[in-house]
Amino acid sequence: MTEIVISGMGIVSALGNNVEENLQALLEKRTGIAPLRYLKTSHTEFPVGEVKMTNEEMLALLDISEDVPTVRTALMGILALREALQNAGICDERWKGEVGRWKLKDGPRIALISGTTVGGMDKSEQYYLDFLENDLRNEYISTHDCGTCTEMLADYFGIFSQLDTISTACSSAANAIILGAEFLKSGRADIVVAGGSECITKFHLNGFNTLMILDKEPCRPFDASRAGLNLGEGAAFVVMESKENFDKRKQVNTFLTVLCKLSGYANTCDAYHQTASSPDGEGAYLAMKQALEDAGLQPQDIDYINAHGTGTPNNDVSEGTAIMRVFGNKPPPVSSTKSFTGHTTSAAGCVESVISILALQYNFIPINLNFAEKMPEISFSPYREMEEITPSQISNSKSQVSHHTSHISINHILKNSFGFGGNDTCLIFSKTDDT
Numbered sequence: 001m002t003e004i005v006i007s008g009m010g011i012v013s014a015l016g017n018n019v020e021e022n023l024q025a026l027l028e029k030r031t032g033i034a035p036l037r038y039l040k041t042s043h044t045e046f047p048v049g050e051v052k053m054t055n056e057e058m059l060a061l062l063d064i065s066e067d068v069p070t071v072r073t074a075l076m077g078i079l080a081l082r083e084a085l086q087n088a089g090i091c092d093e094r095w096k097g098e099v100g101r102w103k104l105k106d107g108p109r110i111a112l113i114s115g116t117t118v119g120g121m122d123k124s125e126q127y128y129l130d131f132l133e134n135d136l137r138n139e140y141i142s143t144h145d146c147g148t149c150t151e152m153l154a155d156y157f158g159i160f161s162q163l164d165t166i167s168t169a170c171s172s173a174a175n176a177i178i179l180g181a182e183f184l185k186s187g188r189a190d191i192v193v194a195g196g197s198e199c200i201t202k203f204h205l206n207g208f209n210t211l212m213i214l215d216k217e218p219c220r221p222f223d224a225s226r227a228g229l230n231l232g233e234g235a236a237f238v239v240m241e242s243k244e245n246f247d248k249r250k251q252v253n254t255f256l257t258v259l260c261k262l263s264g265y266a267n268t269c270d271a272y273h274q275t276a277s278s279p280d281g282e283g284a285y286l287a288m289k290q291a292l293e294d295a296g297l298q299p300q301d302i303d304y305i306n307a308h309g310t311g312t313p314n315n316d317v318s319e320g321t322a323i324m325r326v327f328g329n330k331p332p333p334v335s336s337t338k339s340f341t342g343h344t345t346s347a348a349g350c351v352e353s354v355i356s357i358l359a360l361q362y363n364f365i366p367i368n369l370n371f372a373e374k375m376p377e378i379s380f381s382p383y384r385e386m387e388e389i390t391p392s393q394i395s396n397s398k399s400q401v402s403h404h405t406s407h408i409s410i411n412h413i414l415k416n417s418f419g420f421g422g423n424d425t426c427l428i429f430s431k432t433d434d435t
Contacts, residue, residue, distance in 0.1 A: 002185045004262040005246050005432065008088025008239035010080040011354045013341045014049030014232055018083055023358050026366050031340050033218050033230050041202050046214050048200055049232030049342025051076055062156070069139045071120035072233075074152035077197030080235035081112075081153055084193060088239035089253045091159065108190035108245070111162040112154050113180050114237075115172025115196030117346040119146035122201045149197065162189060167346070169419035170308075171267070172196050173236065174349025174427055178265045180240045190245050195237030195350035204345070205231060219311035219343075221336035222320065222382040224373040229310045232342020236350035238357075243432075257434070260360050263412070264295025264428035271422050277315050281322025283424035284308075288326045288414065291426035295412075299327045302428075303410040304365050306356045308418045309336020309382070310343055319416065320378035329379035336382065339369035349417035349425065356413045356429055363410050 011018065014032025015025035025032065033049045058075040059066055062082075085091045090110070120143035127137035142148060147165045154160045162183075166176045173196030180192035208214050208231060215228035240262065241249075250256045268290065270283030277284070292299060305327075308319055323331050337355050344351045359366060368382030375381075415427040 003243040004181050004184055004240055005243050006238050006259045006262065006357060006429070007241055007246050007256060008084045008090070009237065009259060009354050009357060010083025010087060011234070011236040011351060012051055012076045012080045013234035013236070013344065013351055014051060015340055017051070017053065017079065019087070019354065019358070022355065023362070026340065026355065026358065027364070029367055029369065031218065031369055033232070033342050039200050039202065039205070041205060043205055043209060045216050046205065046209070047218055047230050049230060049234070049344070050200060051233055069143050070152065071143050071149060072122045072199035073116055073119060073197045074149045076199065076233065076235040077114065077149065077153045078156050080195065080197065081157070081193065081237045084237040084239050085157065089249070089256050090191070090239065091157065109161045110159055110191045110193065111164070111180070111183055111189035112150065112160040113164045113166060113176040113192060113194040114150040114153060115166040115168070115176040115346050115349065116146045116149050116198055117167050117169055117172060118198050118201055118204055119149050120144045121203050122199050125202050168423045169421065170343070170345050170348055171417040171419035171423045171425040172346035172349065173351070174353070174415070174417035174425040175267060177238065177240070177262065177350065177353065177427060178267055178425065181262055181265060184240060184242055190241065192240045193237050194240060195235065196347040197235035198233055198345045198347040200231050200233045213312045215311060218370050219339055220370040220372070221307070221309035221311040221339055221368055222316050222334070222375060223371050224375050226311045226313060226316060228312050229338065230342040232338070232344040234341060234344045234347050234351050236347060236354045238350060238353060258432055260357050260429045261432045262427065263430040264291045264297065265426065266290035266294055267423070267425045269421065269423050274421060277318035277418060278422065279318060279321070281318040281325065283422045284319055284322035284416065284418060285325045287424040287426040288322065288416070291414065291428050295428045295430070297412060297428065302332050302412050302414045304332055304359060304413045305334040306352050306359070306413060306415045307334050307336045308416040309338055311336070311338065315418070316375065317377045319418070320375065320380070324379055331380055333365050333383035334380060335366050335368035337366050340366070352417070353415055353427060353429070356415045360410055360413050360429055360431060363408055365408070365410070
């Protein structure tokens with residue numbers, strides 16, 4: 001059996017522009033959700049989890065000319081992807097373009113799988129009238145497609161032998177990770193970089209507002225008073241490879257480390273409704289059950305559940321019911337980190353996977369922010385207790401961070417990501433002998 005390990009990761013979210021900044025915000029229990037700042041819309045009543053950079057700032061950070069047609073989804077994706085590749089020892093900040101293409105000739109087959117649904121919608125809505133009335137912005141017509149965003153990511157680095165784009169709404173990035181694992185097991189790639197990227201757009205915001213599932217207050221997942229979600233944006237990618245391939249690379253680069261392994265996964269579809277989850281959580285139940293079976297684990301082996309937890313009335317009852325069906329009335333600690341990042345939609349599956357891997361590395365459970373009152377429909381309350389920590393205590397040292405956060409040991413984390421149409425995905429991340 002092929003053991004799939006995670007050897008690198010990168011993230012950009014409302015919490016910060018890299019892994020370390022996201023970790024610090026989680027430990028400080030500091031949300032990234034705030035009033036709208038970057039998106040130009042009249043709907044300023046909705047708080048969101050925006051990445052705290054303009055497009056121009058990201059272009060400068062990436063040394064991309066403002067004359068090059070780019071979209072926000074791709075810019076965030078490049079930033080997260082660059083950190084993941086550096087973290088895995090595949091390239092450093094100097095390597096891109098021609099150097100990357102040269103490296104590919106004699107190097108491993110590296111596949112890129114990216115999940116997005118909004119794609120380049122930000123520029124499409126900005127220049128829509130130009131498309132209709134003149135030819136001044138025609139270069140942005142082709143940037144609308146989801147696959148074009150993946151190509152923008154790949155073109156920046158020039159090291160990928162294969163590209164794929166997944167668009168299954170809010171389970172897109174999680175499904176990208178599953179497809180990446182299948183690529184590795186079938187021998188189609190030596191290394192897979194999988195994840196997703198998604199920006200907030202007016203189309204995005206207006207669509208969720210039409211569904212009447214946006215909250216005008218900070219979201220409260222699994223709370224009796226929950227009234228909807230807060231949209232977020234961001235990007236995250238993980239580097240995946242077989243343990244055998246990693247061991248070969250480590251012989252050359254001894255500084256490489258395994259972050260964890262992907263021990264199990266499953267994708268199901270209950271097709272109950274176009275946007276709503278089934279009342280009994282059938283798809284979610286089957287995804288969790290099958291992921292546990294794939295990992296060879298029992299429900300009692302799971303130490304923490306990073307829930308989909310949107311904060312909508314429908315999702316939290318459905319997911320909570322499914323969790324009870326799998327784990328009984330007293331499941332392991334459950335929390336939704338969307339109270340930190342907002343709902344990053346297609347990127348959520350990997351944004352929250354990176355958060356889950358951090359929890360696994362540093363033996364802490366992210367709290368469920370804003371919880372106050374238990375839901376009457378389910379037997380459990382979300383996790384909200386964590387030893388207080390001050391910013392001065394935070395260190396880059398794994399042992400020090402672990403020492404200051406908790407005295408628990410986390411070995412297996414179950415991560416849920418559910419998409420419209422009932423496309424439900426569950427991932428299980430576990431420690432290895434090397435972590």
